[in-house]
Amino acid sequence: MRRRTVSVTVALLALLLSGCTAPTVRWVSPTSGRPSASASATGGFQVSPPAWRSCLDEADKVLQGQRPRGIGYDCATVQVPQDWSHPDPAKSFHLSLVRVRSQDQTGRIGSLLVNPGGPGGSGVDLAMYLSAQLPDDVLNRFDVIGFDPRGVDRSDPVKCFADADMDAYFAFDPDPVAQADFDAFVALNKKMATGCQTKYGDELPLFSTEQAARDMDGIRQSLGEQKLTYLGFSYGTLLGATYAQLFPKNIRAFVLDGAVDPTQQAIASAEGQAKGFSHAFDEFAAWCKGNAAQCPAGPDAKATLTAALDKGRKAPLTAADGRKLTAGWILLGTFEALYSQRLWPVLAQGLAGATGNDPKRILQLSDEYAERDPNGHYGNMIDVFNTVSCDDDASGETTTQARSLQSRWRSQYPVFGTSLAMGIVSCAVWPAKRDPFPTGKAVGAPPVVVVGTVNDPATPYEQTAKLATMLGVGHVVTWEGEGHTAYPQTTCIRAAVDAYLINLTVPPDGLRCPPK
Template identity: 60%
Template sequence: MRRIVLLVVAALFSAACFLPGGLGGSDEGAAPSPTKDGIWTPCTDEARKIYPQASRSFQYHCAKVDVPKDWAKPDGPKIQISLIRARIGSQSDRIGSLLVNPGGPGGSGVDTAVYLTNALPVSVLRRFDLVGFDPRGVGRSAPVKCMSDEDLDASFGSEPDPVEQAQFDQIVTLTKQMDAGCKAKYGDDLKLYGTVQAAKDIDAIRQAVGDDKLTYLGYSYGTLLGATYAQLFPKNIRAMVLDGAVDPTMSSVEASESQAKGFERAFSNFDAWCKDHTSRCPIAPDARGAITKALDQARANPVTYEGRKATSGWVFYAVISALYTQDRWTDLADAIDSLHDGDAEAVFELADAYAERTPGGSYSNLFDANAAVNCTDDDSPPSVSQIRTLQSQWREKYPLFGAPLAIGSLTCSVWSGGRDPVPTGKANGAPPIVVVGTKGDPATPYEQTPALANMLGVGHVLTWEGEGHTAYPETSCISSAVNAYLIDLTVPAEGKTCPA
């Protein structure tokens, strides 16, 4: 569940089925009409298509909310935001809706809500309607789709650390080609897919589902979306949990280096785990050496599987994919061991799961939306020449992940869409907000957790001494603390830490 739900954020770079629905539009200054059960459309069959194991204890209904394409022009064209509501049959003492966002940016909250029916604690699910939404530009909500499958294959398969200038220039050219396709298709509208616009959509959703106050659970990039909402609408919040914090006060260069440090730390933890669990790690005792060797061999002579070459890029993204959760560390070790034996199937399984690539070679719009949101939010990306310098510097500091994280900044460096940076102030007037951090989180390193809490001014840190990206509901300690907050508004004790 965690691998599906919790997605990549920041400098790293779903074909979803259509969900029917039906909320009408709204006039300037007026809230969308409150939803009634008769307005929601039953969509249990669609939920089963998303996740065949979706809990049968729930009823699923779908809807759409009309919002301004540009909130600065409320009388202008509208777009539709897709929602799904999961309501457990044993619901009692209903508090309201729990709105969830899985991150990305580019992750589908509609899909996530269905997955979470089998993951969130029943004590929470009995008190809330679980509501997921695809943010603007994502999945079923006016999706941004402007990168070809061929270009995405080339991007993921390209050298993660292009040392030769010709290699580097080739990646710059490919990145510019992808940017040009997006600019040609969407033009100036690209700047309308940023976090500020999406946060305003959330308040429309809050009104549409009939909640006086918002209860929100945001993972990864969803913490940035939630924090932006908290600054724009602080008095409209009942409770907010931000798990896997993104610190918006960091520049994009600082954020990328933070991720390089986080992934390097997580990889060192994986290497140490292999030394201590040799029976479960066939590349022990030197997992780092084995993966470095696999990358070098992929550069010289990539293994072929079903017509695809397991280049160094695909091997690298297999590593990235597995580091998101400790549950996949064994899979990574097995995949690298199989690759040494000439079998790349498991490497592609890990990398394709990360890339949201189907066996047939098609991609969701995760990375199209990811670029549109991240680059709109980033008003000061590094230049191409700065990235080339950072690549060398970070390679020395973070041997496996430094250079690739620098190269990942190229997307926003060449981005020709507009910019709409996120705010970085206090959430004055908001209630206490719980910010959850994981000590071994590679994608949103723990250091960003207290930083986001401090920025908001009303943040309360809850720490998990575990591995992987995000914490709730991984352990009973974390779950108990978050459940008590969501249900009873009991804020975790200052400095509360949960063991791994």
């Protein structure tokens, strides 16, 4: 299945706050396309200023009672047109915002808009998490503004996948060999996609990345900012890149971390991710071999994963909630853990349990990925992910191609390749019209900082320079580390990004930061 991207910061803090020992993330399979409306066509629609209200209770809920001192949290809702190319006051979406403001703020520069990725990640949650993570120099100079993009969580959420269908989707074998099993997976995807089309009709294509980028400029207007300062992770880099092309002269400073190459077709993107996750698992396996005391999965982690998947196919364990620990759930949890080294001990425990008699740990990882709660209910991240990804995707892949790639990638990228080939199915059967995003230069924009991690499994490092080159104003900063996204993990990365955000000091192009 296609993997989505959410910043390490969000997932790490979510797990730490819940008592787990490590972080998580997600990723996206981007596609290229053409703009559906001119870069200046906002129809003269003006977004009203937000009516802020204190929302400490919401912050306490998100941060599980671990809200940092000296920070204020205000929430609001703003109204944007459903279709920016044809704004109609009678047809609008309501976007949920949060403003995180330090009580020690001095020399305020303005607002820092943030997005965690996905598509489907909550920017409201991210801003609240960042209140405990961003350097004081940044918190003291900016109001951190998080927003849930159209269709996400608190912003008129897209919800069209039934919980039972979601369970079936994730439990499905990631490598269905028999044609009947492959056809059943295609049928499930068609059922889910048709449900979305039936529920939302002509609105479905309006959840595209381009429309969301235009929302960002509406938010800028509502905040009274002449220029926008933005920090986007993972899919948030694609959103930021789209904005940069549509509104290049409205940019103050943009940091795009965990870069997505907008020009890359879906198949090439999926293959890059197959390579990336295969490499990430090799690194995990090497860690297990050299750290036996910390790795209950044993010295040969690849053999342990293979044994777990085999068991999931032939004799799956039964979890406390009655679920069968199928190969699908096991691989999903493995994907989740490979986004960050700090999740490796949890993965080791999960694989050991999956080959033994304890499904709890691996299901904890897979449920975090899937946004599945203990009662079997799902958030709407997957609904949004499929909707936005497929709205954006005009590359025309087919289920026949997915079947062919499944066979080819089984040998080229054992374990992970077939799942990524199967991910092509979701958009191949998507019934709605498409609204691809632009893939050109950000003519007239100031320098944009594009951050890439050398061993990023989700958005492979090669995409970093491609995004910078496509925009024409990108300046690459490299973190020679492991995992997905870099800021604010090390001193070198923090120093480069903070100086740019605060003082507009552009880091030397090609700057490389060590792993620690």
